[in-house]
Amino acid sequence: MSVASSALLSVDSAPPQPFRIVPFDGAVGAEVLGLDLSQPLNGDDFQRLHRAHLDHAVLVMRDQRITPEQHIAFSRRFGPLQIHVLKQFLLEQHPEILIVSNIVEDGRNLGLGDAGKFWHSDLSYKLLPSLGSMLHAQELPSEGGDTLFADMHKAWDAVPDALRRVVKGREAAHSYTARYAEDRFTGNWRPTLTAEQLAQVQEVIHPVVRTHPETGRQALFVSEGFTTRIIGLPEDESRDVLQQLYALSVLEQNVYRHRWQPHDLVFWDNRSLIHLAAGCPAHLRRKLYRTTIQGDAPF
Ligand code: OGA
């Protein structure tokens, strides 16, 4: 088919792509084999991927030779995209893409260098947190740089009854700024937020246990990255309860470790998982492009 006629093909009349969904051995995640996102994806195939995303919470699509435009267009099929508050790290001409990178060029940080240093769910500090995020590998270090994903449905299942009674029906505060400038963020990755940026990241309150809006499953929805306290508990009890919940969230058997390969596209569900950047030696270059899809208000 010529380039011109393939460009005219509407997504719904595109030929099927014979991809397979192969679940990982561990608790969560699946690899999608035989998918090419540089080619159009018809409605039925899109529905299969959507279903797989709900079933497995993290989809690994290897070797996707896609442009930022294609990354954005694919992401948009799942919902409206969110623009990150750190405007200085958005891809030029494509503000829907956040550059996640430790690279410094001419004294300037190319991207957000320490994204995901603590377990978190993307944008849980917003009234409408993210449904899911897609990271596309651009440049990878020769060692380290893995991303870990933990299943928050299984986390909630693991909470003992006594602790369940303490948190059930409660809400917790989430803040982008609480840990933003903490000493634990070594290096100089975090620019001072302007008044305009601060206004976009006011503290929000979400249920401690949320219902996944598409599957109806319960998931724990707190994480050390952005959760600051449980509303209505004394400060020391809130801290203690959160520590217990964090520990139960990242039990080894409920974690998938993603080892990045060139051109990987990884799409995860922020309503079902928390994730963590394992980090890499500072002198090794790492760069990924992220899109973030807006989700519903947690309930
Ligand atoms: C993110 C994130 C982790 C990583 O981009 O949302 O948390 O390993 N990244 O880069």
Ligand code: MN
């Ligand atoms: Mn993240």
